[in-house]
Amino acid sequence: MRVSLNWLKEYIDIPVSLDELANSLTMVGLEVESIERLGEKYKNFLIGQVLEVNAHPKADKLTICKVNVGKEICPIVCGAPNVRTGQFVAVGKEGAIIPRNQHDPEGKPFVLSRVKIRGIESQGMICSEYELDLGEDKEGILVLDPTSEVGIPLADYLGLNDTVLEIGITPNRPDAMSHLGIAREIGAILNRDFRIPVTNLKESKRSIGDFVSVLIKDFQNCPRYTGRLIFNIKIEPSPKWLQNRLTSVGIRPINNIVDVTNYVLMECGHPLHAFDYDKLTGQSIIIRSAEKNETFTTLDHKPRVLREDTLLICDSKFPIAIAGVMGGLNSEISQSTVNVFLESAYFDPQSIRRTSKHFGISTDASQRFERGADPNITEWAVNRASYLIQQIAGGEVLIGSIDVYPKKINTKEVELRIDKLNELLGINLTTESVSSYLNKIFIKPKDAKSTSDLNKSIIFEIPTFRPDVEREIDLIEEVARLYGYDNIETKARSNIQFPEDPPEKDFQNEIRQFFIGNGFFEVVSNSMQKIDNATISEEKIVKISNPISADMAILRTSLLPSILGVIQTNISHGSKNIRFFEIGKVYCKVNSDRYDGAINGFYEEDRIILAISGQALPIGWVEKPRFIDIYDLKGEVEALFRKIFLDNMKFIPYSNTNALSEMGLHIEIKGKYAGLVGKVSKDLLNKFDIDQDVYFAEMNIESLTKNFKVEQKFSPLSIYPSVMRDIAIIIDENISTDDVEKQIKECGSTYLRKVELFDVYVGEQIGPNNKSRTFALEFMAEDHTMKQKEVDQIMQKIMKDLEIKFNAIIRKQEMSD
Amino acid sequence: MLLKINDIKQKALIDINSVKDMAKLDVFRIKYLARKGLVADLFDDLKNIETTERPAIGKSLNELRNIIQTLFDEKKKFIEALTHQQKQILDLTLPGRPKWVGTQHPITRTLEEIKNIFFRMGFSEAFGPEIEDDYHNFEALNFPKDHPARDMQDTFFIDEKILLRTHTSPVQIRVMENHQPPVRIIAPGRVYRNEAVSARSYCLFHQVEGLYVDVGVTFSELKGTLVAFAKQFYGSEIKYRFRPSFFPFTEPSAEMDITCFICKGKGCRICKNTGWLEILGCGMVDPGVYKYVGYDPEKYTGYAFGMGIERITMLRYGIDDIRILFENDIRFLQQF
Numbered sequence A: 001m002r003v004s005l006n007w008l009k010e011y012i013d014i015p016v017s018l019d020e021l022a023n024s025l026t027m028v029g030l031e032v033e034s035i036e037r038l039g040e041k042y043k044n045f046l047i048g049q050v051l052e053v054n055a056h057p058k059a060d061k062l063t064i065c066k067v068n069v070g071k072e073i074c075p076i077v078c079g080a081p082n083v084r085t086g087q088f089v090a091v092g093k094e095g096a097i098i099p100r101n102q103h104d105p106e107g108k109p110f111v112l113s114r115v116k117i118r119g120i121e122s123q124g125m126i127c128s129e130y131e132l133d134l135g136e137d138k139e140g141i142l143v144l145d146p147t148s149e150v151g152i153p154l155a156d157y158l159g160l161n162d163t164v165l166e167i168g169i170t171p172n173r174p175d176a177m178s179h180l181g182i183a184r185e186i187g188a189i190l191n192r193d194f195r196i197p198v199t200n201l202k203e204s205k206r207s208i209g210d211f212v213s214v215l216i217k218d219f220q221n222c223p224r225y226t227g228r229l230i231f232n233i234k235i236e237p238s239p240k241w242l243q244n245r246l247t248s249v250g251i252r253p254i255n256n257i258v259d260v261t262n263y264v265l266m267e268c269g270h271p272l273h274a275f276d277y278d279k280l281t282g283q284s285i286i287i288r289s290a291e292k293n294e295t296f297t298t299l300d301h302k303p304r305v306l307r308e309d310t311l312l313i314c315d316s317k318f319p320i321a322i323a324g325v326m327g328g329l330n331s332e333i334s335q336s337t338v339n340v341f342l343e344s345a346y347f348d349p350q351s352i353r354r355t356s357k358h359f360g361i362s363t364d365a366s367q368r369f370e371r372g373a374d375p376n377i378t379e380w381a382v383n384r385a386s387y388l389i390q391q392i393a394g395g396e397v398l399i400g401s402i403d404v405y406p407k408k409i410n411t412k413e414v415e416l417r418i419d420k421l422n423e424l425l426g427i428n429l430t431t432e433s434v435s436s437y438l439n440k441i442f443i444k445p446k447d448a449k450s451t452s453d454l455n456k457s458i459i460f461e462i463p464t465f466r467p468d469v470e471r472e473i474d475l476i477e478e479v480a481r482l483y484g485y486d487n488i489e490t491k492a493r494s495n496i497q498f499p500e501d502p503p504e505k506d507f508q509n510e511i512r513q514f515f516i517g518n519g520f521f522e523v524v525s526n527s528m529q530k531i532d533n534a535t536i537s538e539e540k541i542v543k544i545s546n547p548i549s550a551d552m553a554i555l556r557t558s559l560l561p562s563i564l565g566v567i568q569t570n571i572s573h574g575s576k577n578i579r580f581f582e583i584g585k586v587y588c589k590v591n592s593d594r595y596d597g598a599i600n601g602f603y604e605e606d607r608i609i610l611a612i613s614g615q616a617l618p619i620g621w622v623e624k625p626r627f628i629d630i631y632d633l634k635g636e637v638e639a640l641f642r643k644i645f646l647d648n649m650k651f652i653p654y655s656n657t658n659a660l661s662e663m664g665l666h667i668e669i670k671g672k673y674a675g676l677v678g679k680v681s682k683d684l685l686n687k688f689d690i691d692q693d694v695y696f697a698e699m700n701i702e703s704l705t706k707n708f709k710v711e712q713k714f715s716p717l718s719i720y721p722s723v724m725r726d727i728a729i730i731i732d733e734n735i736s737t738d739d740v741e742k743q744i745k746e747c748g749s750t751y752l753r754k755v756e757l758f759d760v761y762v763g764e765q766i767g768p769n770n771k772s773r774t775f776a777l778e779f780m781a782e783d784h785t786m787k788q789k790e791v792d793q794i795m796q797k798i799m800k801d802l803e804i805k806f807n808a809i810i811r812k813q814e815m816s817d
Numbered sequence B: 001m002l003l004k005i006n007d008i009k010q011k012a013l014i015d016i017n018s019v020k021d022m023a024k025l026d027v028f029r030i031k032y033l034a035r036k037g038l039v040a041d042l043f044d045d046l047k048n049i050e051t052t053e054r055p056a057i058g059k060s061l062n063e064l065r066n067i068i069q070t071l072f073d074e075k076k077k078f079i080e081a082l083t084h085q086q087k088q089i090l091d092l093t094l095p096g097r098p099k100w101v102g103t104q105h106p107i108t109r110t111l112e113e114i115k116n117i118f119f120r121m122g123f124s125e126a127f128g129p130e131i132e133d134d135y136h137n138f139e140a141l142n143f144p145k146d147h148p149a150r151d152m153q154d155t156f157f158i159d160e161k162i163l164l165r166t167h168t169s170p171v172q173i174r175v176m177e178n179h180q181p182p183v184r185i186i187a188p189g190r191v192y193r194n195e196a197v198s199a200r201s202y203c204l205f206h207q208v209e210g211l212y213v214d215v216g217v218t219f220s221e222l223k224g225t226l227v228a229f230a231k232q233f234y235g236s237e238i239k240y241r242f243r244p245s246f247f248p249f250t251e252p253s254a255e256m257d258i259t260c261f262i263c264k265g266k267g268c269r270i271c272k273n274t275g276w277l278e279i280l281g282c283g284m285v286d287p288g289v290y291k292y293v294g295y296d297p298e299k300y301t302g303y304a305f306g307m308g309i310e311r312i313t314m315l316r317y318g319i320d321d322i323r324i325l326f327e328n329d330i331r332f333l334q335q336f
């Protein structure tokens, strides 16, 4: 909310500096977010009067003016066609920053200096509306009101000698949404009284009761309705002081009547509404709920279809306003308005909130009503407005006001235990000092004598302008903020209870650090995606009902589209060598809560994705460049499995292509599907406009972390040497290397420690559909040095086994060392 | 015989001069030093010499062999050195074989550091779903229906009752529903806000939530804990302040500011000329929340706090556009 310092000063003296004021408001919970000195922009601009206009000797279109700027008379070279003797004009002096340069295509500001224009010195500049940023007219200079005072700052002329504080009001503080409200808080901070403005209006002989009656049909949502009638007013623009007040807080002046209602709103925080009395049908005001599908056109010219929970202000026949939110076009104050009915009501916050949300209308009025207005200020507010209207627009204020308020809303009573306050805050205040803090904000003890220090519990009465204070804890907060959070001691607890269980290992971070160490960039990407990028069946997708855009309409079902988006961005920026990983969630709907880990029928799964593309090695002078292939990626995945000592895992090739990949492997851990490794399909790459191969592996994090070997047991190192043998076999190429390895291990006995594939050959010599694979085998015993003969026996067994099982041809068997 | 020896010596001295590479050197070796070479021939001839002369001539022959061997060895060394030089194998000014170097994303890096500080203070870690229900995200956190406080957080909805959590605070409720005090946790995670994407706001971000409920927890201790955190994270020299604020689920509520580390409190664009930077929101758990989770508000008190990881990351590294964090441009990632 914008708060004018000059306006505030009408209600309270502020004998401290601006910075001090701003800081202390912030420290009681009214955060001053910025301070704007309105006149700052027009520093070094003065009001001048043109005394003479003479032709420039060297330029036809220029004139040399003599301008009186108060302290001096300056020669100013001017190019405007409309400059005339006697005009009052805005003069920029040396050092002024011209807000917009007419000769710059972007209108950038520039600093004015003393210059010679075609040989004639110009000691300033007479400005146009455009240059001053006050309008769009560039054709000539801005001519000011002829009654202006020569030599005063332009800022003063424009009513800008004010400072505006932008204060962030939290939703619990409707009482602070006005200048009087802020003045009340300043009073509490500075221990000063604030002044309540006058309402001493003159009433006529005619009585309001003869001209209008009010009927509330819904007391639940409209507990109080107050009104006044003012006849024979004259609609005009508001006087300058009123316009300046409104402009300074960001409200556009409209006419004297509407401006007064807005002024009173910003003054005391209570919304008012002015109706054109002559546009009402019949002499009655009825407050009722809307009927189903009733329609109504609001002030903003929009027709609205109402709901049954919309509260309406109506005349005897038609709705004339949506209560507390917006008035109607049919009863609007216009140029021809003569008689005005002023409304000052109190509406139920929830009702206003529902209506404002439903129609998407948030007004100064609705914001205050939905946070909670003060039901007991309505009469004062309508009197204040009537008084001002009488001052400004003339008119006859009819005697009396209408005030329908059948059930008075009284002050609340809240009990506060001093010990509870001190215990919670960790301080030690006396009963007396607690009472004196609350007294500053008009929260008073029910029994004035109860504040002695012997009394450990007091009942306080909460004024109706503080709807947020309802419970003991609310009073504790009020005391805390006035006492000052900074005055509460900062201390750490001395007897902390530490968790008894050993800390859980952060597997995700261990995996993260592993891939970073292996030269991958970690990425963090958007989990909201296009529906086209979903990888699961339609009914399982989690769709957002109110997405920002179609590009972010669902929650991702795979990390692949997210990372392809990232790859695309990088390729377009010229980075073609990609090594990315991301740890993130994917989401789906499941049938029931019995689905392990699902909440509310939704399942979230942590996954990791690796994606590589481009060159296999960084550019260097030694190695020849080559492109990444699937084995690069598989190697990275295998390295992770070795790192976490994962056994019982299996790669299962699948030949049928799917939407994601055109070739690849499923990863199974302990017989359960855990992810896949593959080459991204051409279709998918095309969708992302990527024209280089991308390989990826996406795995379920839980199946990795579940099988992470946390405590690896040490096995003693053998003191006996190992024996190495190579074996080359030719078998059908469709038999997987994994299966062959497994077979070798099975019959290799405990002496066989390691089997490693180190050569693969396909060629005519070994026949079609065959593949030669060479393995290195390492044998070792823990209790003796193995003899060659012993190893020979095992090798014989292995070879025989392979021959039977796979129809293998043993090419050679070599000793190696 | 001696003449012959001398003659071979002279020839070898001439021949070695014309040796320029390893192949020629090998020819030289075969000619003079091989088993059938000239020197060996002379040794063969030795048996035809008078016994009395043999020692003297033998000595000369040995000398000859040593000389030629030396010629050969030196030439070999020379040629090898020359070859190395030509191939530049030992140019140590050349760069090594390059390796890929990876980096941790600044968001997870910041998160990790924050987590570790709270772990050292005895906090455990807790998690909750991102797809949350209205009850946990709002209602049980004391956000009444039809209350303006809900406007503080624009929400993505899945259906009427299900939404994308707007903060990590629902984890507080889930933890308290399942554990009796003392409860001392932090809850990191991703949250969503339905706001237009701009340099200052993104549709999702990350938070770390903290909660401590026990007998006798005070506001004073809340300050103590968060000041200890801030000093460890931002440095012991920072100045701080707690100012009153509003969150429906805490009361009293506060926001913690530290002196702007960019302008050192003098006022700059980043701190909007206030000299202060807001780093977190906090407060004492509102007794209203205890009612939802079945804690006795007369028996227990506690505090809660929450901070935005992106904001902290951006302040820390001087990043002025939040979108760059989610763009993952390698030229950006490389800098961390």
Ligand SMILES: [Zn+2]
Pocket (backbone or CB within 6 Å): B260, B261, B262, B263, B264, B265, B266, B267, B268, B269, B270, B271, B272, B273, B275, B276
């Ligand atoms: Zn700063």
